[in-house]
Amino acid sequence: MAYKTHPSERKHHAMERARFLDLLERHLPPDTLLSEAEDLRPYECDGLSAYRELPWIVALPETLEQVQAVLRLCHEHAVPVVARGAGTGLSGGALPVANGVLLSLAKFTRILALDPLNRTARVQPGVRNLAISEAAAPHGLYYAPDPSSQIACTIGGNVAENSGGVHCLKYGLTVHNVLEVRMLTIEGELVTLGGSGLDGPGYDLLALLCGSEGLLGIIVEIVVKLLPVPPYAQVLLASFASIEAAGAAVAAIIAAGLLPAGLEMMDNIALRAVEAFVHVGYPVEAAAIVLCELDGTPEQVEADTAKALGVLSRCGALEVRRSQNEVERRKLWAGRKAAFPAIGRLAPDYYCMDGTIPRRHLAEVLRRIGELSAEYGLPVANVFHAGDGNLHPLIMYDANHSDELERAEGFGERILKLCVAVGGTVTGEHGVGMEKLNPMCLQFPGPELAQFHAVKAAFDPKGLLNPGKGIPSLHRCAEFGAMHVHEGKLPHPELARF
Amino acid sequence: MNSDHSAFLRQTLLDAIAAGRPLAIAGGGSKAFYGRVMTADAMPLETTSHRGILSFEPTELVLTARSGTSLAEIEALLAEHGQTLAFEPPHFGEGATLGGTVACGLGGPRRAFAGSVRDCVLGCKILNGKGEILSFGGQVMKNVAGFDLSRLMVGALGTLGVLLEISLKVLPKPEYEQTLVFPMATPEALSAMNRWCGEPWPISGLAYDESWAYLRLAGAESAVEAARRKLGGDAAADGPGFWHRLKEQRGRFFEYPALGTDLWRLSVAPATPKLDLPGHWFYDWGGALRWLRSDAPAESVFQEAERVGGHATLFRGRSGDGAVFQPLPPALKALHRNLKRAFDPDGLLNPGRLYEDF
Numbered sequence: 001m002a003y004k005t006h007p008s009e010r011k012h013h014a015m016e017r018a019r020f021l022d023l024l025e026r027h028l029p030p031d032t033l034l035s036e037a038e039d040l041r042p043y044e045c046d047g048l049s050a051y052r053e054l055p056w057i058v059a060l061p062e063t064l065e066q067v068q069a070v071l072r073l074c075h076e077h078a079v080p081v082v083a084r085g086a087g088t089g090l091s092g093g094a095l096p097v098a099n100g101v102l103l104s105l106a107k108f109t110r111i112l113a114l115d116p117l118n119r120t121a122r123v124q125p126g127v128r129n130l131a132i133s134e135a136a137a138p139h140g141l142y143y144a145p146d147p148s149s150q151i152a153c154t155i156g157g158n159v160a161e162n163s164g165g166v167h168c169l170k171y172g173l174t175v176h177n178v179l180e181v182r183m184l185t186i187e188g189e190l191v192t193l194g195g196s197g198l199d200g201p202g203y204d205l206l207a208l209l210c211g212s213e214g215l216l217g218i219i220v221e222i223v224v225k226l227l228p229v230p231p232y233a234q235v236l237l238a239s240f241a242s243i244e245a246a247g248a249a250v251a252a253i254i255a256a257g258l259l260p261a262g263l264e265m266m267d268n269i270a271l272r273a274v275e276a277f278v279h280v281g282y283p284v285e286a287a288a289i290v291l292c293e294l295d296g297t298p299e300q301v302e303a304d305t306a307k308a309l310g311v312l313s314r315c316g317a318l319e320v321r322r323s324q325n326e327v328e329r330r331k332l333w334a335g336r337k338a339a340f341p342a343i344g345r346l347a348p349d350y351y352c353m354d355g356t357i358p359r360r361h362l363a364e365v366l367r368r369i370g371e372l373s374a375e376y377g378l379p380v381a382n383v384f385h386a387g388d389g390n391l392h393p394l395i396m397y398d399a400n401h402s403d404e405l406e407r408a409e410g411f412g413e414r415i416l417k418l419c420v421a422v423g424g425t426v427t428g429e430h431g432v433g434m435e436k437l438n439p440m441c442l443q444f445p446g447p448e449l450a451q452f453h454a455v456k457a458a459f460d461p462k463g464l465l466n467p468g469k470g471i472p473s474l475h476r477c478a479e480f481g482a483m484h485v486h487e488g489k490l491p492h493p494e495l496a497r498f
Numbered sequence: 499m500n501s502d503h504s505a506f507l508r509q510t511l512l513d514a515i516a517a518g519r520p521l522a523i524a525g526g527g528s529k530a531f532y533g534r535v536m537t538a539d540a541m542p543l544e545t546t547s548h549r550g551i552l553s554f555e556p557t558e559l560v561l562t563a564r565s566g567t568s569l570a571e572i573e574a575l576l577a578e579h580g581q582t583l584a585f586e587p588p589h590f591g592e593g594a595t596l597g598g599t600v601a602c603g604l605g606g607p608r609r610a611f612a613g614s615v616r617d618c619v620l621g622c623k624i625l626n627g628k629g630e631i632l633s634f635g636g637q638v639m640k641n642v643a644g645f646d647l648s649r650l651m652v653g654a655l656g657t658l659g660v661l662l663e664i665s666l667k668v669l670p671k672p673e674y675e676q677t678l679v680f681p682m683a684t685p686e687a688l689s690a691m692n693r694w695c696g697e698p699w700p701i702s703g704l705a706y707d708e709s710w711a712y713l714r715l716a717g718a719e720s721a722v723e724a725a726r727r728k729l730g731g732d733a734a735a736d737g738p739g740f741w742h743r744l745k746e747q748r749g750r751f752f753e754y755p756a757l758g759t760d761l762w763r764l765s766v767a768p769a770t771p772k773l774d775l776p777g778h779w780f781y782d783w784g785g786a787l788r789w790l791r792s793d794a795p796a797e798s799v800f801q802e803a804e805r806v807g808g809h810a811t812l813f814r815g816r817s818g819d820g821a822v823f824q825p826l827p828p829a830l831k832a833l834h835r836n837l838k839r840a841f842d843p844d845g846l847l848n849p850g851r852l853y854e855d856f
Contacts, residue, residue, distance in 0.1 A: 162642050175617075196808050197808045211642045257580050296717070360558060385640070423637055424638055458837045
């Protein structure tokens with residue numbers, strides 16, 4: 001899969017690598033700096049492995065002072081810096097730049113403090129998401145956001161991407177579960193955003209930092225909120241004869257006043273793939289299934305389950321299964337969690353989309369995706385975080401076939417365009433990174449992009465932090481827009497085309 | 499009368515840019531007391547005629563309205579559909595608007611358990627200081643396209659832009675509520691409240707008035723009653739009345755003049771022991787929000803808040819020409835100043851309302 005850095009998104013500098021290494025070595029031990037091709041190789045991509053670039057230098061600092069030294073030198077010499085956590089991101093946000101330092105926070109793996117009475121954990125950015133919940137478990141507490149990569153992904157990356165998970169509808173995204181972040185500016189200044197309470201003074205820079213994809217600062221310490229582990233959870237699996245009926249059932253569950261901990265949907269292609277892979281007994285004849293998890297005290301779960309069963313049957317569910325114990329609950333979830341690898345068995349490659357739509361447009365969007373699938377001659381499976389409208393169509397293709405990759409990309413772009421057209425977004429949880437710069441032009445055809453760039457410049461006037469990611473340049477969009485003229489109007493007419 | 503006044507608001511701003519004259523954004527005026535006093539020559543920019551609920555989808559839990567829409571109108575519509583604003587916003591007067599609620603970013607008792615104003619903001623349309631109308635975020639819960647500038651507007655007191663439209667996530671209204679009371683001394687109350695919060699009770703409010711702890715349970719009736727049996731305590735005489743008075747700052751603690759000239763708001767870690775400041779305290783959010791009636795000098799309050807990693811706001815009192823909000827360390831202040839310039843390069847929107855110099 002190809003990506004293109006637009007010339008306007010590159011940062012140029014005249015520094016030589018050997019000389020910059022010399023400067024870095026005055027502050028960092030030699031074994032924390034990598035510059036040989038074979039050492040750089042593991043850092044050439046993140047979770048979006050189709051995009052690759054060898055970094056100029058990799059720095060693996062061990063102390064705050066060392067990170068500060070790297071930033072100060074980069075700032076002084078106008079060298080770009082790309083921060084990296086576990087490298088599990090799916091949009092190329094941690095893709096290196098060829099003339100920049102890849103700053104890995106992988107050595108910052110300590111849980112600094114766990115405060116059960118205040119229900120917080122103070123952690124370094126390289127701590128794995130799941131490790132926080134494991135450390136909190138003896139106190140009956142956990143960290144709620146659970147992206148599917150939670151075994152490997154780090155909390156620093158979660159903040160940078162504002163990661164979600166299957167429990168967002170009830171428990172929120174990363175932004176809802178972080179209380180404080182200590183961040184280094186590109187000048188190497190340490191600032192604290194948020195605070196020990198539930199809000200911080202001044203502008204809500206903590207909210208701004210969440211999901212800023214490493215463009216505003218380097219996160220060096222995080223305080224997350226911990227919640228009591230729900231004592232009981234039960235999952236319902238309902239099968240439906242049509243996508244429309246399943247979508248209507250999801251809407252009816254919400255309208256009934258229920259707030260499920262998880263509310264997921266899969267279409268027939270996805271559930272067949274899953275069943276063939278993990279054999280959990282999914283109803284393969286159904287057009288779609290809905291998984292609905294309810295949690296809380298046993299009394300609350302019982303009341304909610306009774307309500308949900310009523311709603312599902314009124315909405316024409318062909319069959320509803322109810323987990324009777326923890327083993328069954330995990331089994332019903334196992335299929336959903338195995339969806340991506342299961343699709344991976346059906347085709348040599350798949351391209352995972354991440355649009356979000358207002359849920360009421362679901363049936364229409366899925367019908368259009370079906371039509372596009374026929375038009376592009378590529379099968380697609382739909383896995384859907386139905387509760388929050390986040391759609392993951394998985395386009396199947398074979399990169400070894402001459403033009404399938406190109407077709408998959410074209411197909412993907414049409415899906416994202418569709419999401420924007422119905423009032424949704426081009427990325428619900430995977431981030432813009434390098435991957436969705438062009439779709440960003442579709443979503444923001446007006447003056448918003450310039451405001452994004454002004455905000456970026458407020459933090460990083462030289463534009464050195466993760467350059468060329470997250471926010472497309474106006475020139476990129478002008479050129480991209482020239483190929484996608486909307487109602488006869490060119491976006492950014494003030495700019496020269498080249 | 500619902501109408502779109504954004505073109506008028508924009509033209510007024512463009513005129514102000516041309517004249518170099520600052521604007522004082524005004525909604526219903528119910529929270530005019532909050533924040534610093536602005537320079538006298540600011541011209542009022544009235545937003546109340548820019549009103550109307552634009553969309554409400556009960557099955558999506560999303561509502562979009564113009565900034566001048568009355569908060570009471572929004573709450574009434576939600577109630578009709580068994581839904582509510584999670585953050586239980588204070589009105590502080592009849593004229594409260596959605597725009598003012600978001601610009602001040604204040605949440606009531608349920609905020610600690612169901613989310614803050616900014617937690618619920620999904621998107622907004624603003625008029626920045628250059629006269630550009632910009633849309634950020636959207637009407638979906640998950641959206642990571644571009645910087646989250648919608649949430650940045652919350653609590654910015656209009657200094658970054660004039661709010662035009664806001665999309666909010668709303669929540670189902672709890673089916674059943676019960677308030678329990680427990681007589682307690684301060685140390686015991688702080689420890690009990692935090693212990694309860696660390697356990698999976700269906701809590702939606704937790705306050706302490708220096709004599710009694712008030713615990714509100716919310717959820718299915720069977721779940722609330724089961725929790726109530728296990729927790730003990732006595733049923734409050736008037737639970738709904740208590741939470742309403744706390745949210746709207748009514749009653750002796752907030753209104754009796756002799757308790758102190760100033761009302762301070764301190765946001766700290768909930769289990770923080772009683773702070774070393776003279777005056778009378780009222781604890782909300784299980785101890786994370788502390789109201790202080792006191793005559794203590796502002797510097798001492800800011801210092802004490804900083805000592806425990808929190809921040810203080812002079813909520814009501816004195817003239818407001820001094821510091822109202824916690825002073826920021828220089829590097830953080832510089833980021834604030836740069837951001838203000840990024841949205842409002844001429845410094846025309848509510849100058850001085852948040853911090854003196856921008």
